[in-house]
Amino acid sequence: MNLNCEETYKRMQDYLDRELSPREMALVKDHLDSCGICSEEFEFELRVLRKIGRTLSDTEIPSDLVERVFASLGSS
Numbered sequence: 425m426n427l428n429c430e431e432t433y434k435r436m437q438d439y440l441d442r443e444l445s446p447r448e449m450a451l452v453k454d455h456l457d458s459c460g461i462c463s464e465e466f467e468f469e470l471r472v473l474r475k476i477g478r479t480l481s482d483t484e485i486p487s488d489l490v491e492r493v494f495a496s497l498g499s500s
């Protein structure tokens with residue numbers, strides 16, 4: 425069984441959070457390895473996550489920064 429792009433995209437967030445079963449993790453990884461579109465999207469999500477992680481570790485979060493992050497998510 426192979427995932428298509430839509431199925432991969434639906435699981436991407438859980439994949440990033442490592443909340444999928446090992447079987448599903450492997451299916452998503454297989455698709456990302458073979459699909460340039462999804463692997464690019466995955467890299468983007470990863471960068472955003474890291475940015476948010478750094479932001480949350482700071483003591484103060486500028487409210488406009490959070491808005492910009494969500495705006496950039498919506499505009500892709």
Ligand SMILES: [Zn+2]
Nearest residue numbers: 429459461462
């Ligand atoms: Zn794909």
